[in-house]
Amino acid sequence: xxxxxxxxxxxxxxxxxxxxxxxxxxxxxxxxxxxxxxxxxxxxxxxxxxxxxxxxxxxxxxxxxxxxxxxxxxxxxxxxxxxxxxxxxxxxxxxxxxxxxxxxxxxxxxxxxxxxxxxxxxxxxxxxxxxxxxxxxxxxxxxxxxxxxxxxxxxxxxxxxxxxxxxxxxxxxxxxxxxxxxxxxxxxxxxxxxxxxxxxxxxxxxxxxxxxxxxxxxxxxxxxxxxxxxxxxxxxxxxxxxxxxxxxxxxxxxxxxxxxxxxxxxxxxxxxxxxxxxxxxxxxxxx
Numbered sequence: 463x464x465x466x467x468x469x470x471x472x473x474x475x476x477x478x479x480x481x482x483x484x485x486x487x488x489x490x491x492x493x494x495x496x497x498x499x500x501x502x503x504x505x506x507x508x509x510x511x512x513x514x515x516x517x518x519x520x521x522x523x524x525x526x527x528x529x530x531x532x533x534x535x536x537x538x539x540x541x542x543x544x545x546x547x548x549x550x551x552x553x554x555x556x557x558x559x560x561x562x563x564x565x566x567x568x569x570x571x572x573x574x575x576x577x578x579x580x581x582x583x584x585x586x587x588x589x590x591x592x593x594x595x596x597x598x599x600x601x602x603x604x605x606x607x608x609x610x611x612x613x614x615x616x617x618x619x620x621x622x623x624x625x626x627x628x629x630x631x632x633x634x635x636x637x638x639x640x641x642x643x644x645x646x647x648x649x650x651x652x653x654x655x656x657x658x659x660x661x662x663x664x665x666x667x668x669x670x671x672x673x674x675x676x677x678x679x680x681x682x683x684x685x686x687x688x689x690x691x692x693x694x695x696x697x698x699x700x701x702x703x704x705x706x707x708x709x710x711x712x713x714x715x716x717x718x719x720x721x722x723x724x725x726x727x728x729x730x731x732x733x734x735x736x737x738x739x740x741x742x743x744x745x746x747x748x749x
Contacts, residue, residue: 513539573604601613638680676703691720692720
């Protein structure tokens with residue numbers, strides 16, 4: 463067994479890559495020996511998605527400390543104590559359709575994992591907190607800073623079918639945002655590119671708060687570019703409250719006031735129209 467190059471150890475960060483040349487020692491023992499971390503810490507890192515196993519062309523997260531290893535396999539540890547110490551926010555099941563379900567994703571819960579962990583993602587939260595356990599597949603994403611309804615697939619067939627609705631724009635999705643300033647009374651259509659790709663948003667005023675000089679706005683998007691609503695709102699002089707990236711929010715500003723509130727589509731499983739709406743209490747509120 464050899465330790466591959468590039469095994470940095472910088473304070474809370476340890477990256478370790480091992481070639482397996484013997485099958486006599488289990489993964490947690492090997493990684494403990496080469497990283498200097500205890501076996502218990504390695505096992506916890508495994509459960510949180512920080513350890514990977516290469517077997518042939520397949521590279522997957524390794525969660526079982528006693529998993530049999532074969533000569534020629536590789537182990538990879540991406541340990542960051544700050545990331546692994548994060549506590550995932552709690553998602554809430556809103557609508558269960560069997561093959562897929564809709565959950566409320568709160569601020570801070572991720573839709574995309576990294577090589578360092580997956581324990582703060584909504585799909586991993588669902589896998590660990592549903593009884594009986596269910597597979598959970600991400601179909602679409604919300605920013606870590608955003609909240610609202612997210613559709614999760616539980617079978618590969620249903621996941622592909624719902625994903626196709628997004629791809630072919632056969633699904634209506636509505637968001638609510640609170641933005642700075644007095645928004646226009648008429649429907650505003652924004653048709654400017656995001657990251658060089660076409661992006662179309664339609665926004666209409668719900669309510670204006672003169673004391674805060676903020677507006678609650680409903681936005682319907684006909685595309686799904688990264689940060690589309692945040693970029694579009696900022697481009698017309700109404701940045702989303704709490705937007706530190708595209709707006710002018712200070713570091714101590716409230717959480718991002720952007721929420722996915724409603725979906726309407728023809729269910730690909732039952733072929734019937736369905737509509738799912740988030741309760742008012744979970745929608746953005748003036749503060």
